[in-house]
Amino acid sequence: MSEIEKVYESGLATKADRPIKDPGIEPHRIRMTDKDERAARNAERAVSVMFLISIVGAIIAVWGFFAFPIVDGDLSATRNNTFWMGVGMALSLLGIGFGAVHWAKTLMPDHEVSEERHIARSSDEARAQAVEIIKLADGESGFTRRKLIRRTLYGALAFFPIPALVIFGDLGPTVGDTLKHTMWKKGTRLTKDPTGIPIKASEVTIGSVFHVIPEGLKELDHDIKLNEKAKAAVLLVRVNPGDLKEDPAKKDWSYDGIVAYSKICTHVGCPVALYEQHTHHLLCPCHQSTFDLADHCKVIFGPAARPLPQLPITVDAEGYLVAQSDFLEPVGPSFWDIRK
Amino acid sequence: MAAWVASLAPGPAIPDEEYLRADGNPTHGGELFRINCAMCHNAVGAAGALTEGKWAPQLKGVSEKHIYEAMVTGPQNMPVFNDANLTPEDKKDIITYLKYVENNxxxxxYELGSIGPVAEGLFVWIFGMGFIIAITVWLGAKSN
Incomplete structure (x- = not known):
């Protein structure tokens, strides 16, 4: 039986008619620096030049630090400072690195060494010996014989990881229903981002776009504010009322052609705000999901799966735009129990 | 000519000179620009794509008057930003911001066109990775 067929029998290799020959070891080539004393001297000089460049680099870095001091309020001074420090330190480190490698490649001894790989399988004696050791240990410990000990040990090993499950199950507060609600509620005024000035319906002329935050958001603490804004941001647009294709059930969600939609894309949550006045397309800049604002923000292109949720709006006694309620469905990307 | 156009239909007037001097507050203008304009025009006004081949133009080199008038009239598919939405002072600050990033x-x-990850990624892949590959080849090559 030949060597090739043996491999084939294992079922893992395909049989090769003309197996690739072991090319052997490349013949050793003597370097110029070993043959010619002048080449060796040149290499020596090249290495020392690289080390000198490294010294120059360090000097450039120190020079740059003092020649371009960081001036408070002048960002281009910071730019020059970091640029020259960076260039100098890069030259300094690269000079050492290139010099050391060039030195090793051209001047240090050029012996080539090859080692054959040993066989991975242990000898038959060693394998038999290992089996003996396991049998001996089994006999002496009584692992097979003492059933009670063996079974309780299995039980203990099965129970041991349970505390970890309890700990990992309690790493922080659960999301709860925070994904399903925003700051909007009945009577919340629509205000301008970032000033928080309330918006009158009469101010929203046809073709206008207002970037809206709920009244009171501006006064929140910074961290809470960002979380709330990420859910409550709204885009307010007035179109010619005749252009709207409104579902009769949602007819009173708009006010005289003024519609308010969540600005958070239902795909992965980018702010959707590229509104085209004439086509009424609303485009998300991240993955090109396109929503038809005139038709309840139905998805007409791209990866988003749900229309943008609409905020039902109306006007209060003073003529300011207010929300009729919170969004009636979760805003932003879908999640696994969104319909619950 | 302007009088004849104005006689056909009412519309916003030519902006007052005082709002076109680009001497407002660029920080406030920058904030307003990022909220109201940057999604289409890019964070420094380097232009951006819209749907079906339309685009929002570059704002570099556009005159102050032209920028102001575009905000009040909403040319092509651009929405309108009337004085209730962005006050004349706000518009002045936005123009100040645009002129500031244009002139500083x-x-x-290097901005590489200020168009963000595409240009920067291309630069890093070609020059950064190219440099690393060249060093790797040199490290592995035998000296002759």
């Missing part, structure tokens, strides 16, 4: 060097190094 970028502090973060």
């Amino acid at each position: 060097p970028s502090v973060g190094g």
Whole structure:
């Protein structure tokens, strides 16, 4: 039986008619620096030049630090400072690195060494010996014989990881229903981002776009504010009322052609705000999901799966735009129990 | 000519000179620009794509008057930003911001067109990775 067929029998290799020959070891080539004393001297000089460049680099870095001091309020001074420090330190480190490698490649001894790989399988004696050791240990410990000990040990090993499950199950507060609600509620005024000035319906002329935050958001603490804004941001647009294709059930969600939609894309949550006045397309800049604002923000292109949720709006006694309620469905990307 | 056009239909007037001097507050203008304009025009006004081949133009080199008038009239598919939405002072600050980024060097190094990850990624892949591959080849090559 030949060597090739043996491999084939294992079922893992395909049989090769003309197996690739072991090319052997490349013949050793003597370097110029070993043959010619002048080449060796040149290499020596090249290495020392690289080390000198490294010294120059360090000097450039120190020079740059003092020649371009960081001036408070002048960002281009910071730019020059970091640029020259960076260039100098890069030259300094690269000079050492290139010099050391060039030195090793051209001047240090050029012996080539090859080692054959040993066989991975242990000898038959060693394998038999290992089996003996396991049998001996089994006999002496009584692992097979003492059933009670063996079974309780299995039980203990099965129970041991349970505390970890309890700990990992309690790493922080659960999301709860925070994904399903925003700051909007009945009577919340629509205000301008970032000033928080309330918006009158009469101010929203046809073709206008207002970037809206709920009244009171501006006064929140910074961290809470960002979380709330990420859910409550709204885009307010007035179109010619005749252009709207409104579902009769949602007819009173708009006010005289003024519609308010969540600005958070239902795909992965980018702010959707590229509104085209004439086509009424609303485009998300991240993955090109396109929503038809005139038709309840139905998805007409791209990866988003749900229309943008609409905020039902109306006007209060003073003529300011207010929300009729919170969004009636979760805003932003879908999640696994969104319909619950 | 302007009088004849105005006689056909009412519309916003030519903006007052005082709002076109680009001497407002660029920080406030920058904030308003990022909220109201940057999604289409890019964070420094380097232009951007819209749907079906339409685009929002570059704002570099556009005159102050032209920028102001575009905000009040909403040319092509651009929405309207009336004086209730962005007050004339706000518009002045936005123009100030645009002129500031146009006339000051970028502090973060070369802008590569200010179009963000595409240009920067291309640069890093070609030059950064190219440099690393060249060093790797040199490290592995034998000296002759």
